[in-house]
Amino acid sequence: SGPPKTPKPPVPELFLTEHAHVRMLRVLLELFYQPMLREGFFDEQELSNIFPSLEDLVEVHTLFLDSLKKLREESGFIIAEIGDVLLARFEGTEGSWFQKISARFCSRQSFALEQLKAKQRKDTRFNQFIQEAESRPRCRRLQLKDIIPTEMQRLTKYPLLLLSITKCTEAAAERAKVEQAAECCRQILNHVNQEVRDMENLMSLPNLLQLLQITPKQPESPPNLFLTPPNPKTPLKSPQNTDITKRTLVHEGPLTWRVTRDKAVEVQVLLLDDLLVLLQRQEERLVLRCHSRALAPAPDGKQMLSPVIRLRSAMTREVATGP
16 A cells, blocks of 8 residues: 555645635536526526525635635745634624525525425436536536535534644634634534524424324314324313424434333324424324323223323423333
């Protein structure tokens, strides 16, 4: 094997990778977004939903790259102080604007991929357009599905690049500026990650509703209404309707519901903003089903357990079936 690769100095690496990122954003804009609009595959509103704030992102990253180029030229290609340029990009009003447009774009990433994939399946001409665009040298053998996530990847890279710069910065005042810029980048990344999670939850709710089957269910009830008791400790005698579409999905995943010490049920849990919903998988459906447990001392007495729990009346214990 050859000699080990020497790591790139952090400031030139920031410059080179920013240059590469601007190039890929321009590919997305000029080879995909603009021709899609020109050819009538999508109207302007549809494209602004698929690629929100793309033109703004291209402008912001281009301006940042230009400021790095100018700094490099003014310093004779040996950059000793970069802190002010970094803070001008990631802190204050400019940082807030960058955070806003990045969050818009990245939060729609999954939606964009799904919309484009569906369009390719249905529209032969569009599929051919995508394949031809992807085959161009500017794409560097990357597919559209690989290019769309580059903004999110770039946001993840910034804190690491700036951390590397701080390690090579001797002057305390300059190092403090770079550290502050790195902290701004981390805050931007955290905000964008949360926006992405919120959007994914919002998008997954309709998909879950399509799988949902409610038992028992009144014939006249629309499918998005849960039948829940006024009190979670009472059986489903006088159900009231609870519209899930008016709630926000916070989390979704598998859970073990310990009905009794000896009875456990595997469920899919939906944590909404004010409800916990326990669903059981039945073939390709999600079923809302009550369970019962015996009430002591009456041998035939039963307590019905609702699969819909209002968070304000819920209690938590370290051991679910404990006293």
